Amino acid sequence: MNAETHLGYLLFLFDWLIRLAALAWIPVRCPPAAARSWLLLVGFVPLFGLPLYLLLGHPWLAKQRRQRQALASQLIRDRQANLAMLRWTPTAHGMSADITRLAERLGDFMPVHGNAVELLDDYDRSIAALVSDIDNAREEVHLLYYLMFDDAVGRTIFDALQRASARGVRCRLLLDAVGAKPGLRAFAKPLRDAGVEVHAMLAGGLKWRSLSRMDLRNHRKLALIDRRIGYVGSQNLADAAFVPGYPNRELVARVRGPVVRQIAALFASDWLIETGERLVIGEFPTNAEGSTPAQMLPSGPAYPFENARNLVVALVQRARRRVVLVTPYFVPDDMTLGALRVAALSGVDVQLVLSMSNNQRLTRWAQRSYYDELLKAGVRIALYRPHFLHAKHLSVDDEVALIGSINLDIRSFALNAEAGLVCFDPAVVARLHEVESDYLRDSQQLELHQWRRRPRWHRSVEGMARLADSLM
Template sequence: MNFTLLFTLMALVHVLLIVGVSIRIIMVRLPVSTSLAWMTLIFFLPLGGVAAYLLLGEKRLGSRFSARSRAVYERYERWLKEVPEEIRSDPQRLSSQGQSLNRLAATTVHLPALCGNRLELLDATEPILFSIISDIDQARKFCHLEFYIWNEGGRANEVAAALLRAADRGVTCRVLLDAVGSDRFLKSRLARQLKAGGVEMAVALPVSWSSIFRVRPDLRLHRKIVVIDDTAAYTGSFNLVDPRFFKQDSGVGEWVDAMVRVEGPGVLALNALFRWDWELETGCDLGAQAARIGEIPATRQTGGSDVQVIPSGPGKTHNTIYQILLMAIYSAQEEIVITTPYFVPDDAVTTALLTGAERGIKVTIIVPERNDSRLVHYTCRSYFDDLLSAGVQIFLFKAGLLHTKCVVIDRNVALFGSVNLDIRSFWLDFEVTIGIYDPDFVERLLALQEKYIQNAVEVNLEAWRRRPRRARFYENLTRLASPLL
């Protein structure tokens, strides 16, 4: 065997792999930090790095999904433009920050803030599930549920029972679940019972070995939406789980979540988002079965809150929530309070928070003390030094895994939904948040955040700097991978 020739061929393949994929990375125009991270990985681990990049490096949704998205976009855009003036929020009633956020979101997703909504904050598992079950039991036309995770056990099974009762009395029930987040449930006996009982079930973003290099497997549907009869809707951070039966072996305690129940025109926007997601996965157009937003009477208004539904995800609205978050942080004049389970911001968000603190804004970040991901746990803490040095207050929640996602600006606007303050939520997952431009309701969100702080310990800068060298090493090491997370 000619070992010299073999070595030369291996070296040539090594170089071609590095050069070829590096050119591809340059042409795709990923964020600079992400591009450099991928190129570094490929240089040191060419085979593994190339395989990882082909799997996870680009936002590939597949030709069928992309074609359906293009086909329905214009129709939904026309539907959204039919929003009548009487349910559009009057910009003069909004704060200056609310006006700016409203304009940006309306420009990017073509859905303005809607007035006349009644909002109810549900901040614990029992009231969340009780309220959803109660609304399902009163449904007359349809029940639409969309979740990242449905996990069997406890009160979550009572939601399934309520859906079976609704289907039995002729109510159309549809459930859309993420293929990865709800993988175990989709294979369960309970899922089969729901299908047999007349509940329509669809799987979002399915993953298979045959498509793994054509469709990026970690692009996930992370939204949490419930819509009942166009009269009530829910959104927030809550997956369809009973915390007493969910990830009990993870060592982080029970998950702590919150949802907002909406009555009024905002329900129609959340239902439109569900219909969009359902059609992209099933090809079934639910538009003919839904009320036209232009035909909704002003009497549908049930409260005094202005709400804006803001979707985000790979495709047409790929960075909307990210843009709005940055604008919200930079618009703050007095106070920013952030609650998030996963804190892995990019450079732009980190700079915005540091700049806010350094110009005298009170910036507070609440994260869980323990996280279900060790990688995220260490990466999150790698940001603490800079933030604490700039004057940011950081609280570690001790009473479970705090999973609520909420940003409050100056006590008059809030962003509340499924979006984590991390790169995945900014760029990769399909998310939904609601912009809330009602100072009275924002005060309720602040009261909830204050309750979280009462169950948390504040991170002290001097004590933090005395942490072990080993912890610092892990934090800085995992931060190198943050652009790839």
């Protein structure tokens, strides 16, 4: 037997050892759906699949980051114990009571009354409002964003922070190290020179291995002005057309009242996790600014559960008449998919609003693979035409609204740090219904019989893309 034959046998043996090791190891470390995807990849191409799994297969975080999140959660719960007068309690048992209890157990924050919530549906108006609030700040400005680009919007925010810092306002800026790389490269040094504290979240490059799985991202979009005004939503610090050909449409909630304290605590939590510094959260006004009960729902791999997924599923399951879900990326896990099907089959009007254009090609093909089974169950699917609909929100009956950065995909549920504002106010839900109706006027409703006429090769590509759902 020559050397080449020996080498062939060794490679064959090594190939099967990888497959068997993956079969014993991966199902223990991943949820079943993700394990199937990884086992399929490793089974087909072991020498490529195994290294990729070791890099991206498990959403692990460094022990220090998990400990800091646990400390932040405990501090939030301890501080809330002394603020019982702000707690909102639903008047009757029902959906709101269930959801407030679940959201608090998942994300630490209790429901609070006395908030004012303004929904900003115009991209330029939302940026202008944020800049105006920064220009009127007298004490502190805290910004936490996934994207910041070196473009007109990025430079506008940069200028506003410089002006605020020059007035003696304490400014802090947290940006995702990967998503906001252009903004960090352009603005970090001049902002620091101007007195603004700037930090990158989940640093990439050679640092990632000691911090977390390399593709975990902080996807939150939050702003806090003088402990009086907060922003929560889907909008980044970038021009609407930062992806050529896909101008974004967003939704942002500008809030005042006790829930702003929770935005401050969430920023302080991320600041602690990234820097190790515990920010002193000063006194907040306790007077009512409005009549909306609300609570923040943070989510991310540092929490014990998939907070965003669990809350979305609970909301869909408790809908009695109508649920509208708006998301740019729709690659759900089995639990979310099942909740949508069962709700529609139970007679609930389930309306899914997606964007006809999509800047993620693999995601676009994967999400199309779900349309047939959802349409067959009675879920209505609308494709919004004029822009890239990047807004992320959900409304249930006339009772609950969820607005924030949460996509309805596995990445958002399991890998990204996200933030959502849950509102228990028919007036806010009615305003959200107006926004949803505006989307639907400019959307194409899919019909099952028409959808099934698409080319057969589309179905094959969709199916293959769906197999990669846990890798996206």
